[in-house]
Amino acid sequence: MAFRRLIAPLASIVGLSLIVIVVFLGVYAWPAIKFNGIHFLVDNNWNLGSLYANPIVKNGQQILPGAEYGILFLIAGTLLSTFIAVLIAVPFGVGSAMFLAEGVPAFLRPWLSFFVELLAAIPSVVFGLWGYILVIPFLGKHLFPFMVKHFGFIPFFSGPSGSGYGLLTSGLVLSLMIVPLIAATVRDALVARPIGQREAALALGATRFETLWSVELPGVRRVIIASTILATGRALGETMAVLMVSGNALNYLPTNVYTPISTMAAFIVSQLDSALEDPTGMAVRSLAEVALVLCVISMIVNGIARLLLYFSGQERMEAGAWM
Amino acid sequence: MDVAVADVRTAIVSPTFGRNLRRRIFNGLGWGLCALTFLLLGGAMLSILILVFLRGFHALDLKVFTHVTEGTGGGLLNAIEGTAVMSFGGILLAIPPGIAAGIYLAEFRRGFLAPSIRFLSDVLVGVPSIVVGYFAYVTMVVGLGWQFSVAAASIALAIISLPYITRTTEVALRQVPTTLREAGFALGANTGTVIMRICLPMAAPSILTGILLALSISVGETAPLIYTAGWSSYMWTGHLTKEPVGYLTYVIWAFITEPFESAHALAYAAAFLVTFFVLLIGVAARIVLYRRAGANQRY
Numbered sequence: 001m002a003f004r005r006l007i008a009p010l011a012s013i014v015g016l017s018l019i020v021i022v023v024f025l026g027v028y029a030w031p032a033i034k035f036n037g038i039h040f041l042v043d044n045n046w047n048l049g050s051l052y053a054n055p056i057v058k059n060g061q062q063i064l065p066g067a068e069y070g071i072l073f074l075i076a077g078t079l080l081s082t083f084i085a086v087l088i089a090v091p092f093g094v095g096s097a098m099f100l101a102e103g104v105p106a107f108l109r110p111w112l113s114f115f116v117e118l119l120a121a122i123p124s125v126v127f128g129l130w131g132y133i134l135v136i137p138f139l140g141k142h143l144f145p146f147m148v149k150h151f152g153f154i155p156f157f158s159g160p161s162g163s164g165y166g167l168l169t170s171g172l173v174l175s176l177m178i179v180p181l182i183a184a185t186v187r188d189a190l191v192a193r194p195i196g197q198r199e200a201a202l203a204l205g206a207t208r209f210e211t212l213w214s215v216e217l218p219g220v221r222r223v224i225i226a227s228t229i230l231a232t233g234r235a236l237g238e239t240m241a242v243l244m245v246s247g248n249a250l251n252y253l254p255t256n257v258y259t260p261i262s263t264m265a266a267f268i269v270s271q272l273d274s275a276l277e278d279p280t281g282m283a284v285r286s287l288a289e290v291a292l293v294l295c296v297i298s299m300i301v302n303g304i305a306r307l308l309l310y311f312s313g314q315e316r317m318e319a320g321a322w323m
Numbered sequence: 324m325d326v327a328v329a330d331v332r333t334a335i336v337s338p339t340f341g342r343n344l345r346r347r348i349f350n351g352l353g354w355g356l357c358a359l360t361f362l363l364l365g366g367a368m369l370s371i372l373i374l375v376f377l378r379g380f381h382a383l384d385l386k387v388f389t390h391v392t393e394g395t396g397g398g399l400l401n402a403i404e405g406t407a408v409m410s411f412g413g414i415l416l417a418i419p420p421g422i423a424a425g426i427y428l429a430e431f432r433r434g435f436l437a438p439s440i441r442f443l444s445d446v447l448v449g450v451p452s453i454v455v456g457y458f459a460y461v462t463m464v465v466g467l468g469w470q471f472s473v474a475a476a477s478i479a480l481a482i483i484s485l486p487y488i489t490r491t492t493e494v495a496l497r498q499v500p501t502t503l504r505e506a507g508f509a510l511g512a513n514t515g516t517v518i519m520r521i522c523l524p525m526a527a528p529s530i531l532t533g534i535l536l537a538l539s540i541s542v543g544e545t546a547p548l549i550y551t552a553g554w555s556s557y558m559w560t561g562h563l564t565k566e567p568v569g570y571l572t573y574v575i576w577a578f579i580t581e582p583f584e585s586a587h588a589l590a591y592a593a594a595f596l597v598t599f600f601v602l603l604i605g606v607a608a609r610i611v612l613y614r615r616a617g618a619n620q621r622y
Contacts, residue, residue: 003515004431010423012436014485015443018450021458021482028461095360103357112365118605119368121536122598123543125572129579129594130371176367183364209353210346230449237451239546240576265453269549272460291457295450302449306442 022299025292032285035061036069040289043070045251048274048283055280062280069286071293073253077167077261078294080254081242082235084171085178089235090228092175093182094217100183101190102212113187120180128244131173136245139172140164144258162258165247170261173241178231182224189223190216222308229305233298239265264294372598379595382588392556392569395578395586399593401558405568406597408473408559409552410541413480414534421485421537422523422530425492430518441493448486455482456547464551471553471567479547484537491533495526532608539604543597545572571597 026033033040035058049067056065100113144161152158193216201211247260248270254261262270268287275283390398424444428437459479463469499522507517523530553567554577560566574593578586 003513003518004427006515007423007427008436010420011427011440012424013420014424014447014489015440017482017485018443018447021450021455024462025454025458092360092364095357096364099354099357099361103354103361114609115365115368118602121539121543121601121605122371123545123572123601125543125545125575126371126375126594126598129575129590130374132579134370134374176364179364180368207346207350209350213353233449237449237453239451239453240572244576265451265546268453268457269546272550288457288461291454295454298449298451298454299446302446303442305449306445 022292022295025288025295029285029288029292031061032069032282032289035059035063035282036286036289039068039070040286041070041075041293042072043068044072044253045070046073046271047251048278051277061282063282064278064280067278067280067282069283069289071264071267071290073249073251074262074264074267074290075293076253077170077246077249078236078263078265080167081170081174081246081261081263082232084168084257085174085235086228086232088171088175089178089182089231090224093179093227093231094186094224096179096183097186097190098212098217100187102208113184116180116187117184120184123240124177124238125240125244127173127177128241131169131241131245135173136164136169138164139169144168148258156256158256160256160258162260163247165245165260166258167246167254167261168257170242170246170263171257173245174235174238177238177241178235181231181234182227185227186220186224189220193219226305226309229301229308233301233305236263236301237265237294237298238263239269242266243269264290268294375591375594375598378591379598382592383595387589387592391558392574392589394556395581395583395589397556397589399571399574399589399596401556402569402571402574402593403596404559405473405552405555405570406542406572409476409480409548409568409570410538412473412477413484413541414538416477416481417484417488417537418534421488422492424485424489425496425530426518426523428489428493429496430514430522440489444486444489447482448490451546452483452544453546455479456550458482459547460550469564471551472562472564473552473559473566473568474563476548476552476568476570479551480541480544483544483547484541487537487540488530488533491536492526492530495529495533496522498529499525528611528614532611535604535608535611539601542604543572543601545576548573 045068047066047068049064051064053065055062057063096116100109100116104112140161140163144164147157148159148161190212197215197219198211201215202208206214242263243266246262246266248262248266249260250262252260268291272284272287275287278284387398387400388403389400391401392399424440428441428444431437456479459475459482463475463478464471469475503521503525504517507521512520548570552570552573554573555567555569557569559568571593575590575597578590578593581587
């Protein structure tokens, strides 16, 4: 028992660091939370105020005249880009997983699976580089004008087609970052299914695809749901790739899928420099509030996925260490 | 899905020409779509790898490894050093608590502490790295007055690495057979000795994979470093605080938008180095795991 008491404090650091992060961000952002109130979440104006005027006192807080902090456009940008990413990533991830588990010739399977798992490790800034160099020129000059011309009748797909930076580009790059995560996890779950069910279905005369679709895929439903939620959390907090392809819009709600956006994570990086210009510090504290909101959203998303996994009796998935 | 099940069942039990045709189309279309998704995924990924490796390889020369950055030209020696120092610093800080938590979760499951640590650690994986970075900025860079520094950046990276090391340690220890523990206890060893002298050495290769994984994540991180490490084009002089340091991922992000050829070349070279290192670690970790699997089968 002595050993247990010896390592318990050291082990608690892991859990405590999450609590410390939330508490310190909350304490630091508290003046901003009091000043901004509910306007922070429902208003659409991020305005540092007049940087050269003398600070005034409003609601008991020292601020610059005209300063207002509303991040509705960030919430919209974050949720919409994540929604597009997940919408694309789930069919692609599950389809790739099915192909990797059953479709590929047996001798290629370990290699291709290994390839997909390696892709999950590519840093987000490299995705950003790729998006900036190759994807944006292609989308902005070719695909988006084409889509406006031929699919413009679909709501939110009509012009102007923009420059290539924007909502759909962010969603596409994000989806590419989370597809390997979903594909690797679902593939592992498919391969781990008991072979008896597969053999029974095949013996009844079902083809391999019918077995996969009607017998094995329903069996891994929970893994698909959980990995989708976890990938959603990943996409919500992704910073560098979005920063490089989103267009970093300010106070601007998207009107179609080509509109420039910004997300909470990318906004923190892109705005800290200018927030530091504010001598009252309210801008930096409001950015801390953005970080806090982002932290709470991703904690809720992750917590739901974890509880789903714990209570469904699913063993903690061992293969994907990213989870 | 239910429709498909019913379709298949009817088609198998009483085949007609129409049902057979529909089944054929369903099968062909299904495989076709699966293959298409995989090909698109693989194609996009190959395009990333080709971009980074082709352009990065062209941008690499000796100067990259021997000179520091001068403006937007020169080499990357300062950035390579900074990335190495901060990543290793982060890993060294994360190993003791991470492994301790892994041991605690695997060996002392009763009580409220283990489930709470496990849940908090699992949620910590999902906390965006920029949030950890901003936390480090608020508390250490500003609050403690450390300014942009190796210490603040390493602690931020350590927090990000912690849950990965915790989880791989826990999983590795759970795979150690109970009979070995019982043998240890039968010989009169106490809990600490059994864990430290029997379980940990058995689990060491898998724990090493977790540490390698955390290292590759640290090397690829950008967002938490921007406001903790800052940027510097000089070599690190060994101060833990009050000295900004350069790192490779910053070069990728900041230099690619500069209008100069030399800046682009450095960005590609940095992307090459980071991606190459991350993939190398991935392959190394996999080799350790496969060896491990082989050893287990022999055991």
